[in-house]
Amino acid sequence: AGGLAGSEALAASDNADNLPPNVPEWMKAPGDPMGSQLYGTPSPFEKGVIKNIPDNLPQYLSASGRTPLQDLDGIITPNGLFYERHHGGVPTIDPAQHRLMLHGLVDRPLIFTMDDIRRFPSESHIYFLECSGNPNYKKPYGKTASDLVGLLSCAEWTGVSLKVVLQEAGLQPGAKWIVAEGADAAAMTRSIPIEKCLEDAMLAYSQNGERLRPQQGYPLRLLLPGFEGNMSVKWLRRLRVAAEPTYSREETSKYTDLMPNGSVREFTFYMEAKSIITRPSGGQRLSTPGFHEISGIAWSGHGKVKRVDVSVDDGKSWQEAQLQEPVLTRALTRFRLPWQWDGKPAVIQSRATDVTGYVQPTLAELLAVRGDNYYYHNNAIWPWRIAANGEVSNASA
Amino acid sequence: AGGLAGSEALAASDNADNLPPNVPEWMKAPGDPMGSQLYGTPSPFEKGVIKNIPDNLPQYLSASGRTPLQDLDGIITPNGLFYERHHGGVPTIDPAQHRLMLHGLVDRPLIFTMDDIRRFPSESHIYFLECSGNPNYKKPYGKTASDLVGLLSCAEWTGVSLKVVLQEAGLQPGAKWIVAEGADAAAMTRSIPIEKCLEDAMLAYSQNGERLRPQQGYPLRLLLPGFEGNMSVKWLRRLRVAAEPTYSREETSKYTDLMPNGSVREFTFYMEAKSIITRPSGGQRLSTPGFHEISGIAWSGHGKVKRVDVSVDDGKSWQEAQLQEPVLTRALTRFRLPWQWDGKPAVIQSRATDVTGYVQPTLAELLAVRGDNYYYHNNAIWPWRIAANGEVSNASA
Amino acid sequence: QEQGPYGIGRSATPAEIAGWNIDIGGDGENLPPGSGSVSHGRMVFDQQCAACHGAKGEGGVGDKLVGGQGTLATTNPVKTVGSYWPYASTLFDYIRRAMPQNAPQSLSNEDVYAVSAYILNMNGLLPADATLHAKRLSRINMPNRNTFVGDPRPDVP
Amino acid sequence: QEQGPYGIGRSATPAEIAGWNIDIGGDGENLPPGSGSVSHGRMVFDQQCAACHGAKGEGGVGDKLVGGQGTLATTNPVKTVGSYWPYASTLFDYIRRAMPQNAPQSLSNEDVYAVSAYILNMNGLLPADATLHAKRLSRINMPNRNTFVGDPRPDVP
Numbered sequence A, B: 001a002g003g004l005a006g007s008e009a010l011a012a013s014d015n016a017d018n019l020p021p022n023v024p025e026w027m028k029a030p031g032d033p034m035g036s037q038l039y040g041t042p043s044p045f046e047k048g049v050i051k052n053i054p055d056n057l058p059q060y061l062s063a064s065g066r067t068p069l070q071d072l073d074g075i076i077t078p079n080g081l082f083y084e085r086h087h088g089g090v091p092t093i094d095p096a097q098h099r100l101m102l103h104g105l106v107d108r109p110l111i112f113t114m115d116d117i118r119r120f121p122s123e124s125h126i127y128f129l130e131c132s133g134n135p136n137y138k139k140p141y142g143k144t145a146s147d148l149v150g151l152l153s154c155a156e157w158t159g160v161s162l163k164v165v166l167q168e169a170g171l172q173p174g175a176k177w178i179v180a181e182g183a184d185a186a187a188m189t190r191s192i193p194i195e196k197c198l199e200d201a202m203l204a205y206s207q208n209g210e211r212l213r214p215q216q217g218y219p220l221r222l223l224l225p226g227f228e229g230n231m232s233v234k235w236l237r238r239l240r241v242a243a244e245p246t247y248s249r250e251e252t253s254k255y256t257d258l259m260p261n262g263s264v265r266e267f268t269f270y271m272e273a274k275s276i277i278t279r280p281s282g283g284q285r286l287s288t289p290g291f292h293e294i295s296g297i298a299w300s301g302h303g304k305v306k307r308v309d310v311s312v313d314d315g316k317s318w319q320e321a322q323l324q325e326p327v328l329t330r331a332l333t334r335f336r337l338p339w340q341w342d343g344k345p346a347v348i349q350s351r352a353t354d355v356t357g358y359v360q361p362t363l364a365e366l367l368a369v370r371g372d373n374y375y376y377h378n379n380a381i382w383p384w385r386i387a388a389n390g391e392v393s394n395a396s397a
Numbered sequence C, D: 001q002e003q004g005p006y007g008i009g010r011s012a013t014p015a016e017i018a019g020w021n022i023d024i025g026g027d028g029e030n031l032p033p034g035s036g037s038v039s040h041g042r043m044v045f046d047q048q049c050a051a052c053h054g055a056k057g058e059g060g061v062g063d064k065l066v067g068g069q070g071t072l073a074t075t076n077p078v079k080t081v082g083s084y085w086p087y088a089s090t091l092f093d094y095i096r097r098a099m100p101q102n103a104p105q106s107l108s109n110e111d112v113y114a115v116s117a118y119i120l121n122m123n124g125l126l127p128a129d130a131t132l133h134a135k136r137l138s139r140i141n142m143p144n145r146n147t148f149v150g151d152p153r154p155d156v157p
């Protein structure tokens, strides 16, 4: 799975029974019967492609598991590998007993069943979700793309526009914020500006076609495209329309950004433009000099990715990468650049520019302004170092 | 999961411990710890959303399992629910021992490892795949959308353009067909016109981000967008460039279309424009008169869907449905129409038109020309009957 | 109060809203009646919190809850309720909804007031003989209250 | 034979290609040497095929292999090797690659010739004393050969 190296070596160490001119053994006997997996799973040979969990977590109720970005292609994250971050474990919710309450500055406080929610007009969009602590600003930085920015995934979401649901209740004058609450053991609570709620916020119940996974908020979650992932409250049970934010623990103690002078930025919602090369990337190895495609993902909370530039000479020069169509708003965008590796040490990196003209900064530029006590919203360029033997490692580590 | 009815009833029969004003039990104790599923699975409450397998199959080595379309939203099929059709079971292939041989009318016959294949420039596209026998033309017709057209799924595929791989070997003059062979127990063999191979054919290794599932051809499959699914040969091990088709059993005995006069259409590759309403659809029930969105999927092997019309009065009048952007070439397109159900019996149906101007026909129109011995390429409109109690059933059954 | 455009959902009753709405505003809005003393809070803390947060709130599996004042602009900032949090009301809100982590929403309002009082006391923000209630909690002046600013990004490059 | 544009992959040797290329053309191209008689084919069939296809090829878990000639334009068409298949060479190709279903690619070329001969014989397309080999197989005139036409769609609406 995902290795760039070693298959010729592997094959050579195997016996050659299955290699030409021999007929491989799996053609000489029937395979597994149809329906042996009523809900399919990956090949046993992909068993290493799982969520990436730090080895040294103090506890697992409030923790995160990362998408193995370096093993994935395209822009869709399969649901089984979607990143996880939660604060009180993953609740097991019976959808028939789940309710969404909508109250506060509305004409008609309402309670909805899941079937009610599904009766509203629906919409589907491919959006990324990213945790804002992805990663923080302090060394040691991770080894792989997943270690660095694996709190990032992308899926096709289906649900109802929050605006439509708000209209059903009728917003009252003075409605400026909506406080969203999850039905988990953390009763996760975040305040969202009303502008976002009326722009592109969704109440999502499906993810890549099927119903949300428990780890992603089954049976209902808020989805705020381009905002830090924590705000897209999972297991959504309550929306309170208010004049002011609630100043919850998650928007004061956490998810605020400490500057070197001790001042703190609050309500820092947007995930700014970012990109990373996933192939070749840390932990992989180029098997041979010669042609290797450089491929990665780019995204911006502010809208579409406009361009991605790639440097293969440690930032001295940059070439524009090709973007895979369709380039979608607030979705991952796959970029690619053909490359001939001459077998010499090299440093490669990517740099995204979004529709607003914003250009992804270097880590040094971020640190110069923000210092390394700043914890969230690190959208630095992550260069990879390629050694003469083809091994790829984090050039910033 | 996916029911349109009964949640109020369900909730009423449950005790009210978890309903407002009470705090539900899943907020009062921690949920499952992060990482308890290193590869995630759906909620236990979705255990009924699985592949749909006919109850009376003679055997399971050469058989099919259908996507539960009526339970899905959007256009992406999650990999676990992607439809299955194979002819010798699902082989378990070690990718390190898998080879692709490319030979015949080429300058340089070549053998590729999987790592070789992955070194080529890659591309990603969202394409549907549909089995051509989806369904056949004889009664009884199925009860649900899945029974009718569930041999249909859609994913984001990543791989290399077949054209690029062919250029690596160098096509010789006279190359008109490519014969593709699978490494399964059926050694599945199909002939593909060279034009398709040079247009948009792919060798795909990833599906919705992760590597192909075994049921979909792990580690490598051919992908022929818009052609009948059987031709997108799975477990691909060999491509022979030839002057003529091979007339394999699968392109003569099967996958040919018998006309009423006894003549047989062969090499009928394209899947023509088609659509179906998935919600409300057979087996579901409208819980109450009032607003219900009509939602479904449309697709065409010839390119993009141009429009979908929906009738709620048994075909007397038609309204243009809204298409979910982005509308992609040879991908599923989600359509929607707002609808107020007055609580009276009704017949609803959808009709797709593609970029070529082709309009999806009725079953009667198809039968008039093709008769019911014709087996494949049934792209009929499937109307749903809604009873006064809200129950939805197949109006053609 | 006519119906909404789609006629979907049913009215939420005041009792239902009251049962579910546990949000406390920054200014103490929606704080419940009741009160709790620092000394009772110490008992609650020792029994139900210290295992994770340390006997003196110095941290463990759970966050450090005490100290750090004056460190925010240093190379080793220590962020706690006392040094970092802008609103004391958030303490009541968060403990009630999420703590103790093994049994959230199990404390009475009185115990939440009490244990909040004790944490504030350990941070030097409430005298040892104090009793906390809605009005008093709303008036507590958190040291870091005025360092919070809005989002000036893009700040780089 | 210089390299391709990307220099990826290695040359396939003639022996490797021969080992893997089991495609037979409609005109018998690539049929291997060897031969098999109808009578030997009956033995192979009885032992390795009849369990699934019936003692006389009338079908079972596996397809019906015999009969149906003249039924294609009726309301009950019976599609078999004898009534439907345009090329006899396909029979050799398919049996060799996929049958018996429980052990594909286990028959010798001789046995494939033989059992093909027997199936053709049961369909009245080969005399009982015949022996099948590449040349003879290529020349067999399948009854349904000339009803195959191309794809005229769109045919409806």
Ligand SMILES: [Ca+2]
Pocket: A015, A017, A018, A025
């Ligand atoms: Ca072996």
Ligand SMILES: [Ca+2]
Pocket: A052, A053, A054, A055
């Ligand atoms: Ca690990």
Ligand SMILES: [Ca+2]
Pocket: B015, B017, B018, B025
């Ligand atoms: Ca209960």
Ligand SMILES: [Ca+2]
Pocket: B052, B053, B054, B055
């Ligand atoms: Ca069934």
Ligand SMILES: [Ca+2]
Pocket: A244, C025, C027, C029
């Ligand atoms: Ca206020």
Ligand SMILES: [Ca+2]
Pocket: B244, D025, D027, D029
């Ligand atoms: Ca020929």
Ligand SMILES: [Co+2]
Pocket: C044, C110, C111
């Ligand atoms: Co007490």
Ligand SMILES: [Co+2]
Pocket: D044, D110, D111
């Ligand atoms: Co023999």
